Every structure is written in C-alpha cells, then in structure tokens.
Amino acid sequence: xxxxxxxxxxxxxxxxxxxxxxxxxxxxxxxxxxxxxxxxxxxxxxxxxxxxxxxxxxxxxxxxxxxxxxxxxxxxxxxxxxxxxxxxxxxxxxxxxxxxxxxxxxxxxxxxxxxxxxxxxxxxxxxxxxxxxxxxxxxxxxxxxxxxxxxxxxxxxxxxxxxxxxxxxxxxxxxxxxxxxxxxxxxxxxxxxxxxxxxxxxxxxxxxxxxxxxxxxxxxxxxxxxxxxxxxxxxxxxxxxxxxxxxxxxxxxxxxxxxxxxxxxxxxxxxxxxxxxxxxxxxxxxxxxxxxxxxxxxxxxxxxxxxxxxxxxxxxxxxxxxxxxx
Amino acid sequence: xxxxxxxxxxxxxxxxxxxxxxxxxxxxxxxxxxxxxxxxxxxxxxxxxxxxxxxxxxxxxxxxxxxxxxxxxxxxxxxxxxxxxxxxxxxxxxxxxxxxxxxxxxxxxxxxxxxxxxxxxxxxxxxxxxxxxxxxxxxxxxxxxxxxxxxxxxxxxxxxxxxxxxxxxxxxxxxxxxxxxxxxxxxxxxxxxxxxxxxxxxxxxxxxxxxxxxxxxxxxxxxxxxxxxxxxxxxxxxxxxxxxxxxxxxxxxxxxxxxxxxxxxxxxxxxxxxxxxxxxxxxxxxxxxxxxxxxxxxxxxxxxxxxxxxxxxxxxxxxxxxxxxxxxxxxxxxxxx
Numbered sequence: 027x028x029x030x031x032x033x034x035x036x037x038x039x040x041x042x043x044x045x046x047x048x049x050x051x052x053x054x055x056x057x058x059x060x061x062x063x064x065x066x067x068x069x070x071x072x073x074x075x076x077x078x079x080x081x082x083x084x085x086x087x088x089x090x091x092x093x094x095x096x097x098x099x100x101x102x103x104x105x106x107x108x109x110x111x112x113x114x115x116x117x118x119x120x121x122x123x124x125x126x127x128x129x130x131x132x133x134x135x136x137x138x139x140x141x142x143x144x145x146x147x148x149x150x151x152x153x154x155x156x157x158x159x160x161x162x163x164x165x166x167x168x169x170x171x172x173x174x175x176x177x178x179x180x181x182x183x184x185x186x187x188x189x190x191x192x193x194x195x196x197x198x199x200x201x202x203x204x205x206x207x208x209x210x211x212x213x214x215x216x217x218x219x220x221x222x223x224x225x226x227x228x229x230x231x232x233x234x235x236x237x238x239x240x241x242x243x244x245x246x247x248x249x250x251x252x253x254x255x256x257x258x259x260x261x262x263x264x265x266x267x268x269x270x271x272x273x274x275x276x277x278x279x280x281x282x283x284x285x286x287x288x289x290x291x292x293x294x295x296x297x298x299x300x301x302x303x304x305x306x307x308x309x310x311x312x313x314x315x316x317x318x319x320x321x322x323x324x325x326x327x328x329x330x331x332x333x334x335x336x337x338x339x340x341x342x343x344x345x346x347x348x349x350x351x352x
Numbered sequence: 353x354x355x356x357x358x359x360x361x362x363x364x365x366x367x368x369x370x371x372x373x374x375x376x377x378x379x380x381x382x383x384x385x386x387x388x389x390x391x392x393x394x395x396x397x398x399x400x401x402x403x404x405x406x407x408x409x410x411x412x413x414x415x416x417x418x419x420x421x422x423x424x425x426x427x428x429x430x431x432x433x434x435x436x437x438x439x440x441x442x443x444x445x446x447x448x449x450x451x452x453x454x455x456x457x458x459x460x461x462x463x464x465x466x467x468x469x470x471x472x473x474x475x476x477x478x479x480x481x482x483x484x485x486x487x488x489x490x491x492x493x494x495x496x497x498x499x500x501x502x503x504x505x506x507x508x509x510x511x512x513x514x515x516x517x518x519x520x521x522x523x524x525x526x527x528x529x530x531x532x533x534x535x536x537x538x539x540x541x542x543x544x545x546x547x548x549x550x551x552x553x554x555x556x557x558x559x560x561x562x563x564x565x566x567x568x569x570x571x572x573x574x575x576x577x578x579x580x581x582x583x584x585x586x587x588x589x590x591x592x593x594x595x596x597x598x599x600x601x602x603x604x605x606x607x608x609x610x611x612x613x614x615x616x617x618x619x620x621x622x623x624x625x626x627x628x629x630x631x632x633x634x635x636x637x638x639x640x641x642x643x644x645x646x647x648x649x650x651x652x653x654x655x656x657x658x659x660x661x662x663x664x665x666x667x668x669x670x671x672x673x674x675x676x677x678x679x680x681x682x683x684x685x686x687x688x689x
Binding site for chain 1: 428430459460461462463464465469471472473478479481483486487488489490491492493494495496497498500501507519520523524526527530683684685686687689
C-alpha cells in the first residue's frame with residue numbers, strides 16, 4: 027500500500043505533472059509564466075528548475091498560438107500540457123480548441139489524434155467581470171472533448187494522471203479557490219477514470235448534484251443539516267463530459283429529490299443539462315421538481331459584497347433544501 | 353510579371369538543382385491531373401453528386417506541384433481548404449480523393465471531411481483546414497515536435513494571402529520565430545480573399561513583408577513559374593531543415609474560378625480573368641517543355657489521355673462506392689480507451 031499524505035490540491039496537480047514528466051520524455055508543459063515564474067497560481071513551481079526549459083516552456087501571451095502549437099505538437103507525437111492561465115483567456119483560443127483540438131480525430135476520419143491536456147483555472151476573487159467566469163459548459167458542449175473539474179486533491183491528481191495517459195484532448199479545469207484545499211493523496215501514480223462521478227457523502231433525504239468548489243459548499247451544508255437529522259447525499263460529477271448519469275440516477279432513485287448546484291450561470295448552463303436529464307429519466311422517481319442553485323445572472327462585480335451575493339453559499343443551499351423537504 | 357523582392361535568402365538562378373526532362377514531364381502530368389480532377393469535381397457538383405463547398409485550385413497548380421517537388425516526401429504539409437491540388441501533388445490516389453468529394457465510405461477520410469478536409473497521414477499530408485488561418489499554429493506545433501524530437505523533417509504550411517490578416521497567422525509566426533522552429537510558410541497570393549482584393553484588406557500588398565516583420569527570411573516569387581517555385585521551396589526548406597528557423601514565401605498567382613461554387617464574381621471583370629489566361633501555369637509549362645524539345649504534341653496528348661483515364665476511373669470509383677454505414681455516425685469522435 028502506498029503511503030497516504032495530506033497535500034494541497036495545488037501540490038497534487040504538481041505531483042501528477044512531475045510523475046508524467048519523469049515517466050515520459052515526450053511530456054512538455056507550455057504556457058504563460060509556467061517556467062521561470064513558476065505559474066501564476068504556483069501550480070508548476072519548481073518544475074522548471076527540475077526539468078529545465080526544454081520541458082517546461084514559457085510562451086508569449088498568445089492563447090491561440092499556445093493551443094494551436096500544442097495541438098500540432100500532439101499530432102507530431104508530443105504529449106503537451108498546455109496551460110491557459112485562466113479559463114477567461116480560453117475564449118481567445120476557443121477556435122483552436124473547438125475547431126482544431128476537438129475535431130482533429132473525427133474530421134479526418136480517425137486517422138489523426140491530438141491528445142493535448144489543456145489545464146486552466148476557473149474562479150474569482152474581486153477580479154471583476156472578465157476574470158471571474160465559469161465557462162465549463164462552453165467546452166462540455168462540444169463532442170470530441172473530455173472536460174473534467176475536480177474538487178479534491180485526490181481527484182485532481184487521479185484525473186490529471188488519467189489525462190496524461192489519454193489519447194483524447196482533455197479540458198482540465200481547476201478552481202483557483204481550491205488550490206490551497208488539503209486532502210489525503212496516496213503517493214505514487216494512480217488514476218481516477220473519466221466519466222465516473224463520486225458520491226462524496228451518502229444520504230437518503232435529498233441529493234445535491236454538483237462539482238468543483240460547490241462540492242465543498244454542499245458538504246458544509248450537508249453537515250449542518252445532519253444536526254437536524256436531514257441526510258443529504260452529495261454527488262460530485264468530476265467529469266462534465268462524459269457525465270456519469272448512472273451514479274446521478276442511482277442517487278435520485280434513493281432520495282427522490284435533486285438540487286443541482288453550480289457556479290456557472292443558470293441559463294443554458296451545466297445545471298440546465300443535468301436538471302433536464304434527471305427530470306426526463308427519473309420522472310417516475312421524483313417526489314419534487316428538480317431545483318437549481320447557480321451563480322446569479324450578472325457579470326461579476328468587483329465590490330466584495332456584491333461578488334459574494336452572486337454565488338450560492340451554505341445558507342442559501344440549506345434554505346433551498348429545506349424548502350424542497352417541507 | 354512580379355519582380356522578386358528578396359531578403360536574407362536570395363534565390364539564385366545558379367542554384368545547382370537540376371530539373372530533368374523526366375521531372376518536367378511528371379510535373380506536367382501532375383498539373384494536368386489536378387486540373388482534370390477539379391473539372392470533373394465541378395461537373396459532379398453541378399450534378400449534385402458533390403455537396404457543400406468546392407474551392408477550386410484551377411490556375412494555381414504550379415505552386416503545389418513545384419513545392420511538393422522541392423520538399424522531402426516526409427516533410428509535413430498543412431493546407432487551407434483549397435486543398436485538392438496539394439493532396440494530388442503529394443501522390444495521393446485520386447480515387448479515394450474523388451470518393452471523399454462524393455461523401456463515400458471509401459473516401460480519404462471516410463466521407464467525414466469532404467472537399468475542405470482532404471488528408472493522408474501516410475503521405476505526411478495533415479489536411480486541409482477550413483477556418484482561415486486556423487491551421488497555421490498547428491504547423492508550427494508539428495515543427496515543434498520535429499525540433500523537440502530531433503527529427504530532420506520540416507513542417508510546411510500553405511495559406512492564402514487572406515489568412516495573413518488574421519491573428520493566428522501572427523501568433524504562429526511569432527512563436528515559430530522565437531523558438532526557431534523548422535517550418536516554412538507559403539502564402540499563395542491569388543489576389544482575392546473571397547471577393548476582397550488584397551489591397552483592400554491588407555496594410556501591405558506585399559505579403560512577404562509580414563514575414564520580415566518577424567525577422568524571417570522572406571521572398572516573393574511568381575507562383576506560376578513552376579521551376580522557380582521548385583527551386584525556392586527547396587532552398588527555403590533546406591534552410592529551415594538546417595536549423596535556421598522559419599521561412600516565408602509569397603507565391604503570386606491567380607484563381608481562374610470563383611472562390612467556391614456559386615460565386616457571381618462581382619469583384620472582377622471577365623476581361624480581367626481573360627487577361628490572365630496567357631499566364632496559366634499549365635500552358636506556360638507545356639510551352640516550355642516544347643521549346644526545350646522535352647515534349648511534342650504527341651507526347652503531350654498521350655499524357656493528357658492517361659490523366660483523363662485516371663480521372664474517369666476516380667469518378668467511377670466514387671460513383672460505385674457506398675455511402676458510410678449509419679453506424680459510422682458515432683465512430684471516431686473520441687479515441688476508444
């Protein structure tokens with residue numbers, strides 16, 4: 027048995043990358059400030075010193091170029107991790123991601139592969155409207171991509187390791203406010219498969235279907251409600267494409283009530299897809315309509331009080347669950 | 353017609369590259385194959401057997417044939433969507449190429465790409481791309497893999513002059529130059545980005561200057577002069593192969609057909625198009641072969657008859673092939689793992 031140690035999500039990601047760099051000489055990391063600076067969120071710190079500028083490559087501020095070059099390099103036999111500093115900047119590269127990275131395999135009849143791992147950070151923190159967005163649904167919409175968004179250090183390392191072995195392009199979305207989150211992680215290599223959700227807390231009264239940072243909000247709310255004898259089940263999707271519907275439906279069959287909790291906007295967001303599927307597939311099992319709590323439909327303001335109001339928190343989750351159970 | 357404006361890497365006409373009669377005849381046959389293939393494709397389009405967009409290369413064939421001759425067979429080509437000529441010049445069988453246009457299961461990419469996405473990895477032909485400029489960073493990335501893995505192959509990236517106005521061109525050229533990647537960028541300047549003349553869309557009409565801005569050797573040549581294309585591409589490709597970094601060539605040419613099918617061509621007169629006919633690269637090369645005593649009318653007729661037969665077989669193959677099985681709808685989206 028491998029030793030299990032407590033580490034931050036940031037270090038868990040770094041460990042996955044370090045192991046990949048050690049294992050496979052064709053693995054490179056490229057992105058803005060990933061090298062000398064050590065990554066703007068310090069996720070790659072130390073890797074430049076350990077592996078050098080041939081493996082850990084600083085790029086110009088050119089997201090289309092980064093994704094395009096990484097995709098072309100992958101077609102040529104390299105296994106690149108392309109870091110896009112934040113998911114907001116991924117929009118600059120969205121043509122490359124959607125029209126090249128996601129399409130290389132299908133458009134050419136399966137004759138080519140582009141196994142790029144695109145790491146990027148979601149999150150917020152008084153960064154105002156353009157630097158605080160949750161665009162996971164934009165990428166999860168596209169056939170040809172795998173999209174994951176881990177909530178714990180364990181999942182982060184396991185999913186990134188799976189991504190490093192994958193022959194498919196992976197959009198790996200980290201949440202900047204989870205980088206310091208600590209949790210148990212086994213030493214050495216292990217994988218968390220794509221398309222497998224994780225029941226982070228078992229319960230019988232109501233299910234929260236969520237992912238990324240909102241898993242923690244859900245767990246806190248569940249712990250509060252447990253004191254009142256309400257048992258909340260928390261399902262962490264982990265993969266947003268493909269989604270593990272069996273685990274989601276299994277939870278609904280048990281609790282008969284679902285709250286979908288996300289940090290992206292409600293309209294056409296991840297919660298829209300999840301709620302629609304549950305409503306359709308679990309119609310006979312539901313005792314109440316599927317409810318949703320998401321970011322409010324506003325461009326995120328700078329002022330801290332307004333920013334805080336924009337996201338679901340424990341109090342709002344509890345209030346919503348109580349309404350559903352009333 | 354175009355004065356070569358050369359920087360850094362002059363194309364010398366004392367270049368030792370010999371062009372033999374055998375090569376010259378082969379080039380004529382390849383150019384003719386591309387011409388006849390596209391004429392057949394155009395006809396099939398009017399018969400509604402080919403759908404979507406169909407961007408014809410007619411009038412520009414000397415660039416693909418000359419350039420491919422100047423490259424090594426294992427150099428990796430990325431092109432725009434006007435890609436039929438490039439694939440055929442690379443020696444890809446016209447039968448699966450035509451079948452791809454027909455959307456058949458026997459097509460180059462199983463009927464999943466169509467006209468704009470011809471590709472054949474075994475021929476190091478990495479495809480036609482349909483978002484203008486979108487493939488330029490891919491070629492830089494392929495060049496990155498060659499440099500990283502110590503391979504002596506180069507990446508060769510073909511685009512129209514319209515693609516040099518888009519951001520991806522500039523990001524890719526910049527990164528290629530910063531990292532000295534072994535990539536040659538070839539701009540086919542056919543004077544129009546769809547219907548917009550180059551001087552109405554680009555701050556400079558001399559596109560090669562954009563390569564100079566990134567400090568790469570860059571030149572402008574007459575693209576309809578197949579010998580000049582061959583020599584220039586070979587020379588620049590070898591510079592890139594030797595680790596001298598990216599290179600850019602602007603090949604001046606003219607597209608005789610519309611941008612795609614159904615282009616009313618309001619942006620130019622019939623007289624203008626006719627005035628360019630004498631510069632048709634096929635006729636020019638045919639004349640030169642005769643002048644040199646490398647061919648006569650009989651031999652040329654023989655070559656053309658062979659090409660006609662090859663194209664007829666390609667059309668027959670496409671006609672006879674089945675459409676993809678409905679089960680193919682869900683294949684190749686992700687690699688199974």
